[in-house]
Amino acid sequence: MSLPSRPEFIFLQQEDVIAAGVTDMPMALERVEHTFEMFGRDELRQPVKPLIKLPVNENDDSYSYLMVAMPVYMGGDINRAGIKWAAESLDNAKRGDLPYGIDVIILHDIERAIPLAIMDGSVITAMRTGAAAGVAAKYLANRDSEVVGLVGAGVVGRTSLEAIGLSVPSVRKFRVFDLNRDKSVSLKADFGERWTIEVVDSVQAAVEAADIISTATTAHAPFIKAEWIKPGCFYAHVGYNEAEPQAILDANVLVVDEIEMIKRYDSIAHDLLVRGDLSEDAFVHLSDVVLRRNPGRKNPLDKVIFLSHGMGSLDIAIADRVYQNAKSLGLGQHLTLWDHTGLSLG
Numbered sequence: 001m002s003l004p005s006r007p008e009f010i011f012l013q014q015e016d017v018i019a020a021g022v023t024d025m026p027m028a029l030e031r032v033e034h035t036f037e038m039f040g041r042d043e044l045r046q047p048v049k050p051l052i053k054l055p056v057n058e059n060d061d062s063y064s065y066l067m068v069a070m071p072v073y074m075g076g077d078i079n080r081a082g083i084k085w086a087a088e089s090l091d092n093a094k095r096g097d098l099p100y101g102i103d104v105i106i107l108h109d110i111e112r113a114i115p116l117a118i119m120d121g122s123v124i125t126a127m128r129t130g131a132a133a134g135v136a137a138k139y140l141a142n143r144d145s146e147v148v149g150l151v152g153a154g155v156v157g158r159t160s161l162e163a164i165g166l167s168v169p170s171v172r173k174f175r176v177f178d179l180n181r182d183k184s185v186s187l188k189a190d191f192g193e194r195w196t197i198e199v200v201d202s203v204q205a206a207v208e209a210a211d212i213i214s215t216a217t218t219a220h221a222p223f224i225k226a227e228w229i230k231p232g233c234f235y236a237h238v239g240y241n242e243a244e245p246q247a248i249l250d251a252n253v254l255v256v257d258e259i260e261m262i263k264r265y266d267s268i269a270h271d272l273l274v275r276g277d278l279s280e281d282a283f284v285h286l287s288d289v290v291l292r293r294n295p296g297r298k299n300p301l302d303k304v305i306f307l308s309h310g311m312g313s314l315d316i317a318i319a320d321r322v323y324q325n326a327k328s329l330g331l332g333q334h335l336t337l338w339d340h341t342g343l344s345l346g
Contacts, residue, residue: 006339007112010332012119012322020325022123022318025162028131031317033290035074036135039258040287043076044313048260064090070312073110074320081108082316084121093218100218101125105319114337117323121315123155124322128314130159132257132286133214133236134167136306139289140255140296141212141234146172149210151203151224153178153187156216156238161187164214164236165195172196177206204228215242222268226250231301238308240267248272252302256283261309269307283307 012020021027038044049070053063066088073081084105092098103121108114137145145168150161153176165171173196176184181199188197200206207213208228213235215224219242226247229235235251237243245268248254254269256262259280262269272278286306289296297304326332 007114007337008334009115009336010117010323010326011335012117012326012332014120014123016326016331017120017123017322019331020322020329022127022322025127025131025134025159025166027321028127028159028318029134029163029167031321032128032131032314033135033138035311035313035317036257036287036290038074038076038078039311039313040285040291040293041076043074045073045075046258046311046313047071048258048264049312051265070315072312072316074313074316078317078320079110080316080320081110082106082319083108084125084312084315084319086121086125103315105315107316107319107323117319117326117332118335119319119322119332121319124315124318125310126155126159128318129156129216129238129308129310130161130163132163132308132310132314133160133216133238133306134163135290136236136255136286136308137164137212137234138167139286140253140304140306141168142232142297142300143168144170145211145234146170147210148174148212148214149207150174150176150214150216151178151206151242152214152216152239153180153183154216157183157214158187158190160214160216160236160238161191161195164212165191168212171212173198175200175206175210177201177203212236215239217242222247229303231303233303234297235303235305236308237305240265240309243268243305245272245277248305248307249277250303251305252299253296253304254278254283255286255289255296255304255306257286257308257311259283259285262307265309267307267309 105121216238222244224243288294
C-alpha cells in the first residue's frame with residue numbers, strides 16, 4: 001500500500017486577498033474582458049448556478065437567506081477549476097455587524113482532485129461585478145459620455161464607479177445617490193480627486209438625463225422610471241429589480257452576461273420573458289459584442305441596457321490571478337486536509 005500524500009493548500013483571508021492585488025481595477029477589467037472572450041469562444045464550462053432561498057414561503061417569493069453555488073471550469077490559457085459559494089443574509093444587513101453577502105472561493109487541482117486554495121471571495125465578487133459594468137460600458141456607451149448617474153454607494157457601487165470611469169475616458173462627473181447619504185459622502189472623499197463627484201438627494205437627480213446609469217442595490221422593487229433614461233444612454237443594471245418594466249421594454253438593445261440566468265432567475269427581465277413581452281431573441285450576449293460578432297449599439301441614440309446577473313467564471317478568473325500573486329508573495333496559511341491518514345488507499 002502506498003503512503004498517502006499530504007494534500008496541502010493555502011488559505012487566504014480577506015487581508016491576504018487584498019495584499020495579493022485584488023483591488024487592482026485594471027487587472028480586474030482585463031480578467032473580466034478576457035473571460036467574456038472565453039465564454040464567447042466556448043472555452044469554459046459553467047452550469048447555471050443553483051440557488052436556494054430560505055425560509056421557503058409557499059405564498060410568495062420573500063426570503064431572509066440565500067445560498068448560491070457557482071462551479072466553473074476555465075480552459076484556454078487559464079486551465080483552472082473552481083467554485084464560489086455565495087451566501088446572503090438580510091439579518092446581517094439589518095444588524096449591521098456583518099456584510100450582507102459573504103463569499104468563499106475554492107480553486108482546485110484538476111488532476112489530483114485536491115484544493116489549491118481556499119480564499120475569501122467577497123472583495124473578488126465586488127471587483128468582478130464592477131468590472132463587468134466597466135467592460136460593458138467600454139463597448140456599449142457612447143464615446144462622448146460625460147455624466148454618470150450612480151445609485152448605490154456601497155462596495156459594488158464603488159467598484160462600478162471606478163470601472164466605468166477607467167473604461168470610458170470621456171467621463172468627467174458622477175452624480176451619486178444612496179439611501180445612506182454618509183456612504184455617498186465617503187465615496188466622494190475617496191474618488192473626488194479623480195472625478196467630479198456630486199452627492200444628490202434623490203434617484204431622479206442622479207440618473208435623469210445622465211449619459212451612463214449604474215444601479216448597484218439590493219432593491220426588491222423597481223425604482224428607475226423609463227422617462228428618466230434619455231436617448232443614447234447606456235445603463236448598467238447590476239441588481240435584478242431596479243428598472244421598471246417599461247424602461248426595459250423601451251430599450252433599443254438589451255445585453256446580458258448569460259441568457260440562461262435571465263431565463264432561470266427571478267427578475268424584471270425574467271418576468272417580461274415569461275409573459276411573452278420579450279422574446280429570447282431580444283437579448284444579445286456581451287461576449288458577442290466583445291468578440292465583434294454583434295455591434296450592440298447601432299445608433300448613438302439607442303438606449304442600451306446591460307442586465308448583469310454575475311458569472312462564476314469572472315470570480316474564478318480573478319481568483320486565479322490572486323492565487324498566483326499570493327504564491328509569489330508568500331501570502332496565506334499553508335494547511336492540509338490530513339497529515340498521516342487518507343481514505344480509499346487500498
